Amino acid sequence: MSHNQEVTSFIECLNQPWQIEVCNRLRQLVHQSISEAEERMQYKKPHFLKNGQYAAVIAPSKDSVAFMIMNAKDLELPKGQFEGPPERKWLKIREGQSPDYDLLSELLVKASSTL
Numbered sequence: 001m002s003h004n005q006e007v008t009s010f011i012e013c014l015n016q017p018w019q020i021e022v023c024n025r026l027r028q029l030v031h032q033s034i035s036e037a038e039e040r041m042q043y044k045k046p047h048f049l050k051n052g053q054y055a056a057v058i059a060p061s062k063d064s065v066a067f068m069i070m071n072a073k074d075l076e077l078p079k080g081q082f083e084g085p086p087e088r089k090w091l092k093i094r095e096g097q098s099p100d101y102d103l104l105s106e107l108l109v110k111a112s113s114t115l
Contacts, residue, residue: 006041050115064092
C-alpha cells in the first residue's frame, strides 16, 4: 500500500474532524479493496487508480464527503443512496452518518475488477 504525501496532507488539513476520520476510513477501504491501488491528488481531490484507470475518488465539501466509485455501470446499488450517471456513482456521507463500509468495499471490488 503506497500512500501519497499530497493525499495525506490534504486529508489532515480538512477543517472538520469527522471529515478527516471518514476520509481516512475511505482511503483505507480503497487500499484494502484494491491492493494495487495508486493514489494521487487530481482536481484538488484524492483519486485512486488501478492499472492507470480511475477506480475511486474522495471528494470532501462543506457539509459532506462524497465517495465516488468509477466504472459503476454494472453495479446493483441500493435504491436512493447513490447519485450520478451510470458510469460513476457517489454516496454522500454527512456528519453523524455511518455508511455501510463493507458494502462500499464490495461495490468497489466489483467495479474495479475489469480495470
